[in-house]
Amino acid sequence: MSSIRENFAPTKKYNTLAFALMAVGIISIIALYISTHGGTGNEEEKKLQDARFWASLMQNSVFFLLIVNAAMFFICATTLAWGGWQLSFRRVTEAVSACVPVLGVIAAAILLSIAFGSNHTIYHWTDAEHVKHDAILDAKKGFLNKGFYTTVTLLTVILWSVLGWKMRQMSRKLDNEPLKTMEEKKKYIWNNTVWAAVYIVVFSLTIMSSLPWLWLMSIDAHWYSTMYSWYTFASSFVAGVALMTLFVVYLKNNGYLQYTNNEHLHDLGKFMFAFSIFWTYLWFSQFMLIWYANIPEETVYFKPRVEGAYSGIFWIMFLINFIAPLLILMSRDAKRNYTTITFMAVLIIFGHWLDFYQMVFPSISKNPPLMIADFGVALGFVGLILFLVGRTLSKYPLVPKNHPFIKESLIHHT
């Protein structure tokens, strides 16, 4: 293990790209702010314009927070299963998950500004006057109120950050203090398992249930779906795996991660393929029951999405997120090919970004806002992730060589 390149050093090009993308993001936010504010029109239209601006920030920050957090879910799920195959590129997933505190603070700041702002276009339930006359929202007051919203948002970001930090810390500690005896190794694995289990419980109580209800589903406060959180989770996880895969491919192409080979790439491809299908399953379960029952209070969600101005985005999103992975990623050779896997990873991240886009925007405005600025904001977040991941990767060795299961990853064979 001596001859491998253990430490990643971001090239100048890498950092320039990251900063350029961040600059694009900031310019887009400013452009979006200018284009949505200062227009003429009545109070109603002005509020709608303002909501578009905030909706764009919200969609992007929530989406990118959830996909980087999916990396920590990946680590904990594999740790709980006592998996060893992922260890050769585990530091990459750790670096991706290390973005959570920064993106979490950004997302929480944006979400709380929306909840506590004077514009109630996005979250109707924050308008106390309105709730008084709205029997449905009045009944949901115990759940949809600013106090609970704030508590859950802050608690989530803090717990994700702290537990994620703990998991990463346990992994990094091994680099300088190798485990000597079998007893120590067993104890280490046990400790990891316990912390991973704690994280998974927090994860399931947040992203798999309450969080999407509060952050995204409450935009349509009258409507609800029991599938929504699972669906959001599937979306974020498959995009998260795609993001990790992109970093793995980038590092491989630059001569790092010598122990990661086609076998590992094949398994990442399987995750992308399988969770695309899983996403479709949840998407369809939500869609078909509502379509079949045809009850107005439920179809109100799909009406502006399937019909009307957003139908193009809706079906393109479905095509990218289901049909493309199904047909392109099905074969073994495609999952082992760097070009296909990179192409599909980019496509999947874009597809699920569109998915989040159609989760947020159709409920706010009937006509799609100009999307170029939204792409710009997304690129800004991509730049931020690139910068943060590059910085974290360069700080620690790329291979956790003292992990008790590392051998499993080196001889991994599918």
Add this chain to the structure above:
Amino acid sequence: MSVKKFIVGNFYDEAVLFPAVKKVRRAGYKIHDVYTPFPIHGLDKEMGLKDTSLHVAGFIYGITGTTTAVSFITWALTVDWQINFGGKPFFSLPAWIPITFELTVLFAAVGMVLTFCWLCQLAPFVKKDHFNPRSTDDTFVMAVECTDKTSEAEGIAFLQSVGASEVSVQYRETGWWLGRYDRDTTRFGKKVEAAV
């Protein structure tokens, strides 16, 4: 369906088997098959076996199932017997997806199981020749196929030199056959070694 002549060597250790396979192939002998008590990772690559086409077959069965389901339901519910379900259009694709999915899975699963049995020549009551019954227990058995040009003595000596023990020459049926192991010593009219 043909009886062929084989030189059969037995190995007791994986670590001997792997280099032996490599050497036998490099020497130009044709390995008919290697029989092992359990699956061994990497042996297929060492033997130069081609990847299975079972998954391609599975894909074809799957899309056959999809097509069957969609076309049949479409015909039944829009042409043959139109039923008004709560005002839905006759062509209601979302409602058919679960059945389409199930039929896709059914076709793919059943088709692949049958194809697998066909490729491996497995069926009820059908028999296949064993080179050494111990390959189902604790021995790795390598069967090298003899051609007209193969010298028996040379082949035996070579297998022994790469670590095989109890090397023997056997006449065996390569395909599947119906009959009984304890009685039949001919396959399709040709003589083979007694099975037990």
